[in-house]
Amino acid sequence: MPIQLKHSRQRDALLSLLQSVYSHPTAEWLYENLKMDFPNISLATVYRNLNLLCEQGMAMRVDVGDDKNHFDANTKNHYHFLCKGCRSVIDVSNEELSDVNLPVEEKFGFKVDTHSLVFFGLCDKCR
Amino acid sequence: MPIQLKHSRQRDALLSLLQSVYSHPTAEWLYENLKMDFPNISLATVYRNLNLLCEQGMAMRVDVGDDKNHFDANTKNHYHFLCKGCRSVIDVSNEELSDVNLPVEEKFGFKVDTHSLVFFGLCDKCR
DNA sequence: ATGAAAACGATAATGATTATCATTATTAAG
DNA sequence: CTTAATAATGATAATCATTATCGTTTTCAT
Numbered sequence: 001m002p003i004q005l006k007h008s009r010q011r012d013a014l015l016s017l018l019q020s021v022y023s024h025p026t027a028e029w030l031y032e033n034l035k036m037d038f039p040n041i042s043l044a045t046v047y048r049n050l051n052l053l054c055e056q057g058m059a060m061r062v063d064v065g066d067d068k069n070h071f072d073a074n075t076k077n078h079y080h081f082l083c084k085g086c087r088s089v090i091d092v093s094n095e096e097l098s099d100v101n102l103p104v105e106e107k108f109g110f111k112v113d114t115h116s117l118v119f120f121g122l123c124d125k126c127r
Numbered sequence: 128m129p130i131q132l133k134h135s136r137q138r139d140a141l142l143s144l145l146q147s148v149y150s151h152p153t154a155e156w157l158y159e160n161l162k163m164d165f166p167n168i169s170l171a172t173v174y175r176n177l178n179l180l181c182e183q184g185m186a187m188r189v190d191v192g193d194d195k196n197h198f199d200a201n202t203k204n205h206y207h208f209l210c211k212g213c214r215s216v217i218d219v220s221n222e223e224l225s226d227v228n229l230p231v232e233e234k235f236g237f238k239v240d241t242h243s244l245v246f247f248g249l250c251d252k253c254r
Numbered sequence: 255a256t257g258a259a260a261a262c263g264a265t266a267a268t269g270a271t272t273a274t275c276a277t278t279a280t281t282a283a284g
Numbered sequence: 285c286t287t288a289a290t291a292a293t294g295a296t297a298a299t300c301a302t303t304a305t306c307g308t309t310t311t312c313a314t
Contacts, residue, residue, distance in 0.1 A: 006280050006291045027271080042294040047271065049292090065190050065243060067302095068270060081237055092231055100227075104219055104246050110208055112248040116192060119231050121239040133260045133311050154302080169263040174302065176261090194271095195301060 011049045013037055015058060015073070024062050024070035024080065024089035064089055064118050081119040085126030092119060138176045140164055142185060142200070151189050151197035151207070151216035191216055191245050208246040212253030219246060 013034055018025070025033075031046045050071055053059040062070040064082040070089050079092040094117075101112040121127075140161055145152070152160075158173045177198055180186040189197040191209040197216050206219040221244075228239040248254075 004281095004291075008279085008292060010293075040294070042296090044272080044295080045293060051272095063192050065192075079231075081231065081235070081239070083237075084240070090235075090237075092235060100244070101246065104208065108208070108217075108219065109251045110210075110217075110246070110248050111254045112208070112246050113211075114248070115244060115246045117227070117242060117244045119228065119237070119239050119242045121237050121241070124236045127238045131260075135261060135310080137262075167263070169265090171264080171303080172262060178303095 005052075008049070010034070010038060010041055010045050011052065014046065014049050015053060018053075018059060018071055019073040022091075024072050026068050026070055028068070030071070062089060063116065079117050079119065081121070081123070083123040083126055084120060085122050088123065090123060132179075135176070137161070137165060137168055137172050138179065141173065141176050142180060145180075145186060145198060146200040149218075151199050153195050153197055155195070157198070189216060190243065206244050206246065208248070208250070210250040210253055211247060212249050215250065217250060 014030060017030060017033060023029075027043070027046050027050055030050070031041065031043050034041050034046065050059065050069075054061055054071075057075060059071050059073050060075045062072050062080055064070065064080055066082070066087070074091070077094055079094050081090045081092050082088075083090065100115055100117070104110060105112050141157060144157060144160060150156075154170070154173050154177055157177070158168065158170045161168050161173065177186065177196075181188055181198075184202060186198050186200050187202045189199050189207055191197065191207055193209065193214070201218070204221055206221050208217045208219050209215075210217065227242055227244065231237060232239050
């Protein structure tokens with residue numbers, strides 16, 4: 001008996017908003033912007049649906065260590081860069097960094113499923 | 128006028144406890160264990176002194192994305208592995224993974240100061 | 255010994271997120 | 285087109301790690 005999803009205008013709007021931006025917004029930012037179309041939307045609804053979208057694989061959580069989650073509709077494998085100046089989160093392709101897991105598997109005998117890699121510095125606007 | 132540190136038995140005990148363990152304890156764990164010698168110690172004292180030790184470079188914060196900070200008296204550059212089974216945090220040397228920042232600098236034109244790299248999987252006991 | 259300032263313990267406050275719960279919206283079946 | 289089930293909502297309380305506040309205690313140079 002997996003939970004049978006029902007349609008929701010709020011969830012639709014959330015997903016298309018998330019898909020329309022290149023930034024990696026927080027729940028709070030999405031909440032503020034959804035208020036344009038849904039003046040009565042609740043922050044709880046935003047969190048609920050973000051969790052749903054992540055479970056469904058239509059979005060992913062981006063943790064850059066700034067104590068709040070960011071969200072990304074691009075679920076393809078890639079890394080992120082956090083600018084210490086403007087605090088923006090920027091995509092970084094991971095083509096050049098394949099097989100990072102391998103040396104850890106081999107040297108320590110751990111089974112490495114995934115890794116998290118975040119870069120910190122100044123973006124081209126802030127440097 | 129930089130803050131003039133004064134000696135504190137609680138801070139001494141915190142540092143030597145942290146230096147004596149290979150795990151990467153949380154503030155809560157350190158607090159519970161310091162109670163042996165300081166029954167009246169406050170959790171605030173533990174947090175205060177952990178922040179101080181980090182500022183002084185005698186300890187470092189380890190963020191593995193589990194919503195609480197871990198602490199490490201080994202401030203030499205190394206990575207961490209989080210076991211999804213026993214939730215323990217294990218050191219990983221970074222010898223095999225030098226120059227991770229470089230490709231990002233070159234390709235995106237960002238000034239990359241640091242990066243955070245955490246591995247997830249099962250340790251040799253849990254796999 | 256003494257006084258300024260650091261550190262303390264207790265505890266309230268914060269901020270992001272989750273849980274609760276009464277009400278509303280969606281949807282499949284009659 | 286009703287209706288009944290159940291998912292989703294909005295409002296808000298609760299949670300949990302961490303920080304701030306504040307009156308009291310320690311530390312330490314004088």
